[in-house]
Amino acid sequence: MAMVETGAPPASVPVARPAGKSPWERLKPAALALIVPALLLAFWQVATTQRWTRLIPTPYEVGEYMIDFAWGGIYDDAFSGTLVTHLLASMGRVYGGFALAALFALPLGLMIGRIPTARMVLDPFLQVMRPIPVTAWLPLSMILFGLGPRSAFALVCLGAFYPILLNTIFGVRSVDPKLFEAASMLGCQGNAQFYKVVLPAALPSIFTGLRLGLGLAWFVIVVGEMTGVPQGLGAVIMDGRTLSRTELVICGMIIIGIAGYISDRIVVMIGNRLLAWSPTHHG
Amino acid sequence: MAESKTPIIEIRQVSKVFKLQDQTINALHDANITIRKGEFVCLIGASGCGKSTLLRIIAGFEQPTSGEALMWGTPIAGPDPTRGMVFQDYALFPWLSVRDNIGFGPASRGLARSVVKETVDKFVELVGLTKFANAYPHQLSGGMKQRVAIARVLANDAEIVLMDEPFGALDAMTRERLQDELLDIWQRTGLTVVFVTHSIEEAIFLADRVVVMTPGPGRIESDNPLILPRPRDVASPEFNDIRRELGAKLHSHHAKKAA
Ligand SMILES: Nc1ncnc2c1ncn2[C@@H]1O[C@H](COP(=O)(O)OP(=O)(O)OP(=O)(O)O)[C@@H](O)[C@H]1O
Ligand SMILES: [Mg+2]
Numbered sequence: 001m002a003m004v005e006t007g008a009p010p011a012s013v014p015v016a017r018p019a020g021k022s023p024w025e026r027l028k029p030a031a032l033a034l035i036v037p038a039l040l041l042a043f044w045q046v047a048t049t050q051r052w053t054r055l056i057p058t059p060y061e062v063g064e065y066m067i068d069f070a071w072g073g074i075y076d077d078a079f080s081g082t083l084v085t086h087l088l089a090s091m092g093r094v095y096g097g098f099a100l101a102a103l104f105a106l107p108l109g110l111m112i113g114r115i116p117t118a119r120m121v122l123d124p125f126l127q128v129m130r131p132i133p134v135t136a137w138l139p140l141s142m143i144l145f146g147l148g149p150r151s152a153f154a155l156v157c158l159g160a161f162y163p164i165l166l167n168t169i170f171g172v173r174s175v176d177p178k179l180f181e182a183a184s185m186l187g188c189q190g191n192a193q194f195y196k197v198v199l200p201a202a203l204p205s206i207f208t209g210l211r212l213g214l215g216l217a218w219f220v221i222v223v224g225e226m227t228g229v230p231q232g233l234g235a236v237i238m239d240g241r242t243l244s245r246t247e248l249v250i251c252g253m254i255i256i257g258i259a260g261y262i263s264d265r266i267v268v269m270i271g272n273r274l275l276a277w278s279p280t281h282h283g
Numbered sequence: 284m285a286e287s288k289t290p291i292i293e294i295r296q297v298s299k300v301f302k303l304q305d306q307t308i309n310a311l312h313d314a315n316i317t318i319r320k321g322e323f324v325c326l327i328g329a330s331g332c333g334k335s336t337l338l339r340i341i342a343g344f345e346q347p348t349s350g351e352a353l354m355w356g357t358p359i360a361g362p363d364p365t366r367g368m369v370f371q372d373y374a375l376f377p378w379l380s381v382r383d384n385i386g387f388g389p390a391s392r393g394l395a396r397s398v399v400k401e402t403v404d405k406f407v408e409l410v411g412l413t414k415f416a417n418a419y420p421h422q423l424s425g426g427m428k429q430r431v432a433i434a435r436v437l438a439n440d441a442e443i444v445l446m447d448e449p450f451g452a453l454d455a456m457t458r459e460r461l462q463d464e465l466l467d468i469w470q471r472t473g474l475t476v477v478f479v480t481h482s483i484e485e486a487i488f489l490a491d492r493v494v495v496m497t498p499g500p501g502r503i504e505s506d507n508p509l510i511l512p513r514p515r516d517v518a519s520p521e522f523n524d525i526r527r528e529l530g531a532k533l534h535s536h537h538a539k540k541a542a
Contacts, residue, residue, distance in 0.1 A: 178374040181344055186388035186439055187364040196391070200378040277378045279421040 057247045065247040066254070079236065079248060087255060089231035090221050093149065094263075097156025097224070098217040102210060105161050109168025109209075114198065126165065134159045134220045142227050151227035152234075159220035163212035171205025172198055204278045211267050218260035233259075289356045291443055291475050292318040292341055297350035299336050309500030310336040313350070316494060316503065318443075323469055323476045325486035325493045327533065333501025334479045338445050341477060342368045354443075364388055367436025369446040373428040375420040375435075382407060382416045384431050388439030406434040409468070426457035433465070443475040451481065462488060466513070483529050487522060488515055495532045505532050 041059055048058040057065075068074035072081030111118040112126075134155050141158075145151040175198055183189070183197045225234025233252045240248030299311040311333040318324055326334045339345045340352050343362040352359045354366065362368075375384050383390075386403040394402070407416050410430040420428055429449055436444055450458040466489060469476055480486050486493045487509065495504045507529065511521055 176374070178370060178372065179376060181342075181362065181368070182370070182374040182376070183387075183391075184362040185342060185344075185364065185366065185368045186391055186435065188387070188391035189362070192391065196387075197376070200376070203378065277380075277419040277421070279377075 062247045090233040094217045098160045101157045101160035105164035109165045113169045113172025147228040152224035155224040156217050160213035160217040164209040167205045167209025171202030175201040290317045291320045293353040295351045297347040300348045312500040312502045323491045325490035326479045327486045328496030332496040332498035364439045365442045367441030367444050369432045369449045371448040380417050385435045385438045406438040410434040446478045
């Protein structure tokens with residue numbers, strides 16, 4: 001054979017971890033990531049024990065309450081041991097609203113990106129609706145969908161909708177025109193190009209949109225649950241506010257933060273797997 | 284080489300005018316070329332003289348403003364697997380592995396899975412990328428990407444391969460190696476090649492015929508058959524004579540303008 005390429009084949013894992021790292025190298029990312037939370041915690045501790053404010057409980061009190069919230073057995077009030085119930089209720093709304101948003105936004109985005117008429121009909125309308133924040137929709141949503149979970153669901157869905165839509169449109173519209181030429185000279189023409197070129201080429205953007213959308217679904221969950229739902233982390237925070245139970249509010253905030261973070265990490269892991277071919281897509 | 288009466292490609296009095304908002308560009312003016320099966324034709328000329336435009340008309344990506352572009356005597360209506368294009372910037376599908384890029388054409392034509400696999404195996408080996416068969420384009424060097432781009436048009440049974448400065452972005456060593464490899468494939472397969480380049484040396488090293496083009500408007504200045512035995516020696520006096528002769532033709536429009 002005339003052509004022989006020398007050199008080792010690339011590792012199947014795109015970002016291979018070099019073996020034999022020292023323990024410090026391994027722990028360094030976690031250690032660095034913990035600096036800011038630790039400083040914040042220390043400041044919080046000082047501020048509350050020095051009585052700079054009387055309205056915020058100490059970290060210890062919040063920690064204790066968190067344990068009671070999760071497992072009960074300390075205060076035994078209405079919220080003891082209910083964390084999982086509220087978390088599941090919120091997760092249902094976040095993922096359900098997100099899925100519904102994706103169900104609308106993906107086909108719409110593909111259409112607007114590909115079909116000029118669809119773009120001219122829908123784009124101006126959607127662009128005018130876009131600056132209206134989810135909070136502004138709250139009253140209307142309660143009128144349209146009633147008090148309760150349906151409203152919450154709708155608001156979360158609305159929050160996740162735009163990032164998915166906009167990134168899908170962007171992905172579909174920014175396919176390298178050379179790839180269409182390459183496909184057509186290889187015999188893939190017309191509608192087949194949609195599945196064989198447009199979709200895969202737009203996938204990284206679509207994925208970014210889904211990731212941002214899911215993040216926003218978590219972001220708006222508290223507003224969504226202002227609609228008078230009995231369960232959910234947003235409902236807990238609202239109750240905490242009315243009852244002046246600041247430790248409850250802080251617990252709710254921490255859990256939303258952690259749940260949203262874990263959710264995002266999982267999405268990123270899926271993305272890295274699915275988009276191993278994309279050099280720019282490692283989160 | 285079997286000579287058929289109908290040439291594979293005929294370009295008859297082809298002109299191409301691009302209209303922009305405030306100006307018209309005569310990218311190609313009254314071009315005539317005939318390419319026979321199995322020929323290796325190089326197009327050279329200064330930037331903007333219409334080389335890519337001519338190649339894209341042959342590929343079917345552009346339609347002539349006037350004149351005719353024919354393949355086997357019938358007008359070229361659009362891109363087609365019988366005319367494979369190798370782009371300077373590769374235009375590989377980044378989401379497909381080397382294997383799947385090479386199998387894209389056969390799979391698009393609806394060939395059976397086993398046939399596609401067989402074809403892919405053959406061409407992965409032909410371009411020496413067996414070890415990289417499952418790598419993605421971003422994991423390959425420029426030379427390897429261009430090998431994939433060549434393999435994917437060959438795997439698709441292209442009768443004629445159109446190459447637009449395919450080695451322009453590669454370093455000198457990789458470039459020389461790919462030139463050798465391309466000649467090797469061409470000689471073994473009886474392929475027809477139309478190859479655009481900026482380099483006189485590259486054209487003389489590769490071509491049966493060198494078509495010199497000049498800009499403003501883009502025209503074909505001359506069509507030069509090369510009667511140099513292969514393999515060609517870049518350092519030989521004959522090679523140098525041709526280089527000088529073609530160099531003069533390449534710059535002839537400057538001389539005319541100055542006069
Ligand atoms: N799609 C287009 N729209 C407008 N003008 C174009 C288009 N394609 C090419 N041209 C113009 O036509 C002329 C010839 O372009 P072409 O790309 O064929 O030149 P070329 O010989 O390939 O140049 P280079 O060596 O720089 O690649 C140029 O003036 C270019 O600007
Ligand atoms: Mg060009």
